[in-house]
Amino acid sequence: MSLRVVFMGSPEFAVPPLRAIHSRFRLVGVMTQPDRPKGRGRKTVPTAVKAAALELGVPIAEPDKLASSESIELLKYWNPDVIVVAAYGKILPKVVLELPEMGCINLHASLLPRHRGASPISAAILAGDTVTGVCTMVMDEGMDTGDILLKKEVPIAPDDTAGTLHDKLLEPGADLVVKTLKMMAGGNVRPEPQDESAATYSRLLTKDDGRIDWNHDADFLHRLVRAMNPWPGAFFSLAGVNVKVWEAAVEEGESGPGHVMGIKGDGVSVGTGTGQLRLCRVQAPGKKPVFAAEYARGRRLKVGDILA
Numbered sequence: 001m002s003l004r005v006v007f008m009g010s011p012e013f014a015v016p017p018l019r020a021i022h023s024r025f026r027l028v029g030v031m032t033q034p035d036r037p038k039g040r041g042r043k044t045v046p047t048a049v050k051a052a053a054l055e056l057g058v059p060i061a062e063p064d065k066l067a068s069s070e071s072i073e074l075l076k077y078w079n080p081d082v083i084v085v086a087a088y089g090k091i092l093p094k095v096v097l098e099l100p101e102m103g104c105i106n107l108h109a110s111l112l113p114r115h116r117g118a119s120p121i122s123a124a125i126l127a128g129d130t131v132t133g134v135c136t137m138v139m140d141e142g143m144d145t146g147d148i149l150l151k152k153e154v155p156i157a158p159d160d161t162a163g164t165l166h167d168k169l170l171e172p173g174a175d176l177v178v179k180t181l182k183m184m185a186g187g188n189v190r191p192e193p194q195d196e197s198a199a200t201y202s203r204l205l206t207k208d209d210g211r212i213d214w215n216h217d218a219d220f221l222h223r224l225v226r227a228m229n230p231w232p233g234a235f236f237s238l239a240g241v242n243v244k245v246w247e248a249a250v251e252e253g254e255s256g257p258g259h260v261m262g263i264k265g266d267g268v269s270v271g272t273g274t275g276q277l278r279l280c281r282v283q284a285p286g287k288k289p290v291f292a293a294e295y296a297r298g299r300r301l302k303v304g305d306i307l308a
Contacts, residue, residue, distance in 0.1 A: 003185045004028050006080035006100070010047040013166060014086035016174035017107055018049055021084060022056050024178055029078040031071075033089050034062040067093040075099055082184060084177060085139065097139055102184055104139040107173050109166075111135060111151055113199035116144035121169070122162045123202035125227040128219075131155050132165070134173040136180040138191050143201070147191030149180050161229035207232040210244075214258035214307065218250045218275035225277075233283075236270075237308040238299065246289050247280040260305045266291035270307055 003025045007018050010033040021027050030053040035044045046054075053060045059078070063071040072095060075083075080100045085092065086107040097104050110120035111133045117123075124132040133153040138146040152172045156165060183189055210228040212221060212235060225234040225248045233244040236258075253261060256271035263269075268279045279292035295301075 002026060003181060004079060004081045005181065006031065006075065006078050006083045007049075007086075008032070008083060008088040008090075008092075009049045009086040010089045011087050012048040013109065013170065013173070014049050014088070014107075015052045016170045017084065017086050017177040018052055019056070020174040020178050021181070022058065025181060027056075027058050028080060029059045029061065029074070031061045031063065031066070031088070034064060066090050066096060072096070072099070082181065084181070086173070086177070092139060094141060097141065105136050105149065105177075105180060105184075106139050106144070106146070107177055108135055108137060108144055109169050109173070111153065112137060112144055112148060113194040113196065115200055115202050117202040118204040119202040121165050122205060122227040123200070124156060125160065125162060125165065126223050127200075128223060129156055132169075134169050134176050136176055137194075145194060145199075147193050149183070149189065149191060150176050152176050159226070161226045163230045205232055210234045212236045212245065214270065215273045218272045218277045221272055221277045222248055222250045238301075241285060243285075243295070244283040244289075245279055245281075246283060249278040249280060251276040251278045258306045258308065260296075260301055260303050260307065262303060263293055263296050263301065266293050268292040268296050268301065 005021050005025045005027050006029045007021055007027060008031045009018060030049065032047045032049040035046050037043060038045050050060055061074055075096065082100050082102040083104040085104060092104060108120065110124060112135050115123045131153050133151055135151040136149040138149065140146045154168055154172055210232045225245050228234040229246060235242045235244045251269055253276045255274055257273055259271040261269045261271050261276055266280065269276045270279060281289050282292045282295050283289040284295065
C-alpha cells in the first residue's frame with residue numbers, strides 16, 4: 001500500500017511488526033534506542049529493531065532526544081502518514097504526536113486498560129491473569145491512555161513465563177498492526193475510549209523485584225518465578241549470595257517461611273506463608289542452572305536450614 005509509515009521500537013517484541021509493515025506498506029524510516037553496552041564485557045550492541053532495519057535496508061535514526069530539532073526535522077523529511085510505536089522506550093512529545101496526518105498508534109502487550117505501563121507481560125503473570133493479549137491504540141500524551149483500535153486475546157498457560165508469553169504475543173502483535181493500518185488506510189477507524197475505572201499500571205522492573213519474600217504464599221511465589229523469567233530473575237539469598245530460581249512448583253504441606261522442608265528427587269521444598277514452593281532449577285552466580293537438589297547437595301543444605 002502507499003501508506004507512508006515511520007516505525008519506532010527497540011526490543012525483539014517490536015521486530016515482527018517492523019517486518020510486517022515493511023512487507024506491506026511504505027516504511028520510510030525507523031527510530032530506535034541508541035546502541036547500549038551489554039553483558040559482562042559491556043560490549044556495545046544495537047537494538048533488535050536496528051539489526052532488523054539494517055537487514056531490510058531501511059533508513060535508521062537513534063536520537064537521544066526525540067524532541068530535538070534534528071529529530072523533528074528528520075521526521076518532517078520522512079513525511080509519514082502515520083507513526084507506529086512498539087516498545088520504543090521513549091515518551092513521544094506532543095510535537096511528534098501531532099506531526100503525522102493520521103496520528104501515532106501504539107502496539108501494547110496487554111488488553112488495555114489492564115496493565116498499562118512498562119512491564120505488562122510480567123504484570124499479567126504476577127496478577128494471576130488467565131488471559132492477556134495485544135492491542136493497538138491511538139497515542140495521546142498519557143501513559144497508554146489513548147482510544148483502543150483493535151484487540152487480540154491470548155491465553156496464559158499455567159506454566160508460561162514472561163519469556164514464553166512474550167513469544168506468544170509476537171505474531172498476534174504483528175498481525176494486529178497490519179490490520180490496524182489497513183483499517184486506517186480505508187478510513188474505517190472506530191476508536192473506543194478506555195474504561196478508566198478498570199485501569200491498572202505496571203512499572204519498569206528492577207533486579208530487586210525478583211527477590212523472593214518467603215512470607216508470601218506459594219501460589220504467588222510460583223507466579224513471581226514465572227513473571228521474572230528471563231529478567232530480572234527471581235532469587236533467594238543463602239550465606240549472603242543471591243541464587244536465581246528459574247523453575248518452581250507449588251506443593252501442599254506444612255509452612256515455615258524460608259525453611260527447607262524437604263530435599264527429594266531433583267527438587268528442594270521450601271516453606272512459605274501458605275504451602276510450599278518446590279525449587280526445581282536454580283543458578284548460583286557464575287554457574288550454570290542446575291537441579292535444585294544438586295545445588296543443595298553442593299551446599300550441604302539440610303532440612304531445617306533457612307533461606308533468606
